[in-house]
Amino acid sequence: MGDDTLNTEPVLHIANLHKEYYNPTTLVLSDLSFDLYHEDFLCILGPSGCGKSTLIRCIAGFEKYQGVIQIKGKDVEGPGTDRIMVFQDFNQLFPWKTVLNNLTYPLKLNGMTDKNERREKAEEYLDKVNLLEYKDYYPHQLSGGMKQRVAIARAMALGSEIVLMDEPFAALDAMSRNQMQDELIRIKEKEKMTVLFITHNIQEAISCGNRIMVMGKNGSIIENMKNPIEKPVTPASAGYGELWKHLNQLLRDNK
Amino acid sequence: MKKKLLAQIIFIIFVLVLWQVLFELKIWPKLLFPSIPMIGKALVKAFADRSLGQMILHSLGLLVEGLIIGVVLAFLLSSLSSINEQTAAVYNMIVCMFDLIPGIALIPVAILWLGIGDAAIIFMVVHSVIWPMSRSIIDGFKAVPRIYTEVGRNMGLKGMGLVFGVYLPASFERLFSGIKVGWARAWRGLISAEMVFGGGSALGIGYFITDRRTNLDIAGIFATIIVIVLIGLLVEYGLFRTVEKNTIVKWGMTH
Ligand SMILES: Nc1ncnc2c1ncn2[C@@H]1O[C@H](COP(=O)(O)OP(=O)(O)OP(=O)(O)O)[C@@H](O)[C@H]1O
Ligand SMILES: [Mg+2]
Numbered sequence A: 001m002g003d004d005t006l007n008t009e010p011v012l013h014i015a016n017l018h019k020e021y022y023n024p025t026t027l028v029l030s031d032l033s034f035d036l037y038h039e040d041f042l043c044i045l046g047p048s049g050c051g052k053s054t055l056i057r058c059i060a061g062f063e064k065y066q067g068v069i070q071i072k073g074k075d076v077e078g079p080g081t082d083r084i085m086v087f088q089d090f091n092q093l094f095p096w097k098t099v100l101n102n103l104t105y106p107l108k109l110n111g112m113t114d115k116n117e118r119r120e121k122a123e124e125y126l127d128k129v130n131l132l133e134y135k136d137y138y139p140h141q142l143s144g145g146m147k148q149r150v151a152i153a154r155a156m157a158l159g160s161e162i163v164l165m166d167e168p169f170a171a172l173d174a175m176s177r178n179q180m181q182d183e184l185i186r187i188k189e190k191e192k193m194t195v196l197f198i199t200h201n202i203q204e205a206i207s208c209g210n211r212i213m214v215m216g217k218n219g220s221i222i223e224n225m226k227n228p229i230e231k232p233v234t235p236a237s238a239g240y241g242e243l244w245k246h247l248n249q250l251l252r253d254n255k
Numbered sequence B: 001m002k003k004k005l006l007a008q009i010i011f012i013i014f015v016l017v018l019w020q021v022l023f024e025l026k027i028w029p030k031l032l033f034p035s036i037p038m039i040g041k042a043l044v045k046a047f048a049d050r051s052l053g054q055m056i057l058h059s060l061g062l063l064v065e066g067l068i069i070g071v072v073l074a075f076l077l078s079s080l081s082s083i084n085e086q087t088a089a090v091y092n093m094i095v096c097m098f099d100l101i102p103g104i105a106l107i108p109v110a111i112l113w114l115g116i117g118d119a120a121i122i123f124m125v126v127h128s129v130i131w132p133m134s135r136s137i138i139d140g141f142k143a144v145p146r147i148y149t150e151v152g153r154n155m156g157l158k159g160m161g162l163v164f165g166v167y168l169p170a171s172f173e174r175l176f177s178g179i180k181v182g183w184a185r186a187w188r189g190l191i192s193a194e195m196v197f198g199g200g201s202a203l204g205i206g207y208f209i210t211d212r213r214t215n216l217d218i219a220g221i222f223a224t225i226i227v228i229v230l231i232g233l234l235v236e237y238g239l240f241r242t243v244e245k246n247t248i249v250k251w252g253m254t255h
Helices: A052-060 A101-109 A115-128 A144-157 A174-189 A202-208 A240-253 B002-024 B034-047 B052-079 B085-099 B103-114 B118-142 B146-154 B160-170 B174-196 B205-216 B218-246
Strands: A012-021 A025-034 A041-045 A066-070 A083-086 A164-166 A195-198 A213-216 A221-228
Touching: A012 A052, A025 A052, A025 A221, A041 A202, A041 A240, A052 A083, A052 A164, A052 A195, A083 A144, A083 B146, A101 A115, A101 A144, A101 B160, A115 A144, A144 A164, A144 A174, A174 A202, A202 A240, A213 A240, A221 A240, B034 B052, B034 B218, B052 B085, B052 B118, B052 B174, B052 B205, B052 B218, B085 B118, B103 B118, B103 B146, B103 B174, B118 B174, B146 B160, B160 B174, B174 B205, B174 B218, B205 B218
Parallel strands: A041 A195, A041 A213, A083 A164, A164 A195
Antiparallel strands: A012 A025, A012 A066, A213 A221
């Protein structure tokens, strides 16, 4: 981070990505290509079943694929800490560890040997998601939204090149969802994170992304644009209505 | 909580009083139906003069040894058998078959192969533990939600790291229930075996009860039964409940 290749070399480079599942044989992604640059916040929209989760799982290294997926020029050959995944499922924290230890554990696995350093770093990131006072709780004692915030803090604390989010707020009520969006945008700006974010929600894509991509059937990219609306985005922002209509139309036409 | 305990205590007192009343009514001869004070005296005597305490420790020592061997073997065999589907199927069949053999039916084999003594007892205990434990490991590992293993791999865990970091804690409830089933069977099997072997170098609690019978000491027999029940209660409430309270209950992982 912070070197001279900034914004010139893509953090994530995908070329001619091809993915099919066997049994039953389903072609999900074919010839998909795009790049993601440092500090991008890419929101991907698309109808259900179009292959969004498949795409993000390929990037995360959980699926076999054909084609090119590179992180800073390095081929993706399996899961790794340079890409960290935040799932939609609230149960992605380890229930047998406290909130704090859910953060310190991956730090320990990745070579941070000093216990105090780990604790301090974990506390710093829990504070960023406003959950420091819950550090000694176990995950089952938290609400769904709190769990997602811990998962985000865990991902950030690892300092990965890119955070992969597959509808992390989809199961939240509208109010917590808006709150989480604001929080994520604020943290992302401050931490200069690179984020790939899947959502079903047009408002969410417009509010969060600085880039918006729409996928159609068979994992084709039917839109890949810069988000023209200034942050903070509200439905009253100039151009919001037009953009919303445009994206909604694309999603309707490609159901 | 308090009320339940009170009810249980009242029930026990009721049984003791009823027993003593039946004794006072002299329905059965004293030789077959001892009084409560007689049983109490026999209990004291068993520990003071007949070294029942030592025998219990001996029995429990063998039990723990057999439990450890059984659990370790179950882990080794379950993991070895998981290298491919054929070996897994074969081991699954072995577990099903051997699980059906009551421990007591193996006593003749144990005696012929290992002679009368501690080795034969340990053989019995291992038999009681290894099959239910294998089942718990196989089923438990299979039931670990994919999200935990993916999160673990994402953090950089693989191989044995993944087993100890994710599979073991995530399936702890099942593994522990395997140990509980194994313990219950082993405890019964051990007492049966000691009763059959009787004397010689196999001086455990099972031997003690047979010895009391040959001496027509009915109070001593009841005293030993009480001790067996107490040990069972101690393990169940003192040990198992404590472990559960500090693990799966604390983690919110009970169903
Ligand atoms: N493990 C699998 N085996 C076979 N087919 C699969 C598998 N996982 C997904 N698919 C298929 O791949 C296609 C894309 O699924 P995917 O989960 O990527 O869609 P999605 O865009 O994330 O949908 P949603 O918005 O509903 O989450 C679907 O047709 C699905 O049935
Ligand atoms: Mg999906």
